Amino acid sequence: DAMVIQNPRYQVTQFGKPVTLSCSQTLNHNVMYWYQQKSSQAPKLLFHYYDKDFNNEADTPDNFQSRRPNTSFCFLDIRSPGLGDAAMYLCATSSPKGGGETQYFGPGTRLLVL
Amino acid sequence: AQSVTQLDSQVPVFEEAPVELRCNYSSSVSVYLFWYVQYPNQGLQLLLKYLSGSTLVKGINGFEAEFNKSQTSFHLRKPSVHISDTAEYFCAVSSFSGGYNKLIFGAGTRLAVHP
Numbered sequence: 001d002a003m004v005i006q007n008p009r010y011q012v013t014q015f016g017k018p019v020t021l022s023c024s025q026t027l028n029h030n031v032m033y034w035y036q037q038k039s040s041q042a043p044k045l046l047f048h049y050y051d052k053d054f055n056n057e058a059d060t061p062d063n064f065q066s067r068r069p070n071t072s073f074c075f076l077d078i079r080s081p082g083l084g085d086a087a088m089y090l091c092a093t094s095s096p097k098g099g100g101e102t103q104y105f106g107p108g109t110r111l112l113v114l
Numbered sequence: 115a116q117s118v119t120q121l122d123s124q125v126p127v128f129e130e131a132p133v134e135l136r137c138n139y140s141s142s143v144s145v146y147l148f149w150y151v152q153y154p155n156q157g158l159q160l161l162l163k164y165l166s167g168s169t170l171v172k173g174i175n176g177f178e179a180e181f182n183k184s185q186t187s188f189h190l191r192k193p194s195v196h197i198s199d200t201a202e203y204f205c206a207v208s209s210f211s212g213g214y215n216k217l218i219f220g221a222g223t224r225l226a227v228h229p
Binding site for chain 1: 156163
């Protein structure tokens with residue numbers, strides 16, 4: 001089945017130690033999104049890629065970066081995680097072709113910062 | 115600017131009872147409306163969406179929602195809930211332009227179905 005995959009499902013890192021979260025998709029969608037979801041809150045868009053074009057949300061901290069080496073993969077890099085960065089990180093995809101308004105979400109990676 | 119208000123943070127209900135989860139939105143432009151469900155430690159799954167046309171939208175798992183433009187609402191309903199419907203439900207609004215859409219989510223409603 002075509003899908004959005006996130007690895008790992010759970011990630012533990014230390015305060016200030018860089019960490020990378022991974023997302024891959026078999027849907028061949030042009031657009032990939034990263035959301036941050038803190039406990040009991042709504043998901044909040046951090047940034048998205050349209051093909052190789054990167055679009056950062058205005059209030060996304062500089063501590064968060066992203067890479068998209070090809071259509072299938074997108075990475076979220078947190079350069080110096082703080083305790084406040086502990087959250088669920090959700091990856092999503094969409095395509096502008098027919099039904100492009102729908103986003104398809106992965107299962108998420110829960111990040112714990114010690 | 116667009117925004118979404120989910121009027122109830124928690125909704126407890128007994129199994130086989132009907133349920134309505136309320137959602138109001140504000141937008142100065144035409145929007146698309148969505149309901150997503152999130153089970154514990156899972157990603158978001160699309161329940162249903164309104165793009166245009168019929169204001170009554172049917173989704174998966176027996177859910178339906180009605181778009182009411184005059185009241186700027188998009189309430190989610192199910193005539194008879196199951197224990198397995200226990201989850202967090204998010205209403206979202208978006209406008210689609212430039213090949214992508216930005217979803218603005220409400221704060222979520224936690225549906226708790228009791229036996």
